[in-house]
Amino acid sequence: MLLHTYTLPPFHWIFMLVGAIVLVIVNLLIARYIHKDAIKRGIQNSEFWLFMGFITGVLGLILYVFVRKNYEERK
Numbered sequence: 001m002l003l004h005t006y007t008l009p010p011f012h013w014i015f016m017l018v019g020a021i022v023l024v025i026v027n028l029l030i031a032r033y034i035h036k037d038a039i040k041r042g043i044q045n046s047e048f049w050l051f052m053g054f055i056t057g058v059l060g061l062i063l064y065v066f067v068r069k070n071y072e073e074r075k
Contacts, residue, residue, distance in 0.1 A: 035049060
């Protein structure tokens with residue numbers, strides 16, 4: 001049989017849902033940190049970094065850490 005379907009027991013879907021919710025919350029926290037730091041440093045396209053932080057998560061945070069070195073922190 002070439003096409004065999006596999007159904008997951010109900011509790012697997014619960015773990016997947018909880019994992020997705022945790023991922024969204026972590027990405028929101030990363031995006032919030034990036035946006036606040038970008039505003040503090042005076043980066044004009046802080047909304048772009050907010051979007052990048054939410055979509056890419058940890059990879060966006062790593063990229064932002066390298067880019068933000070070009071800007072000085074304002075107090």
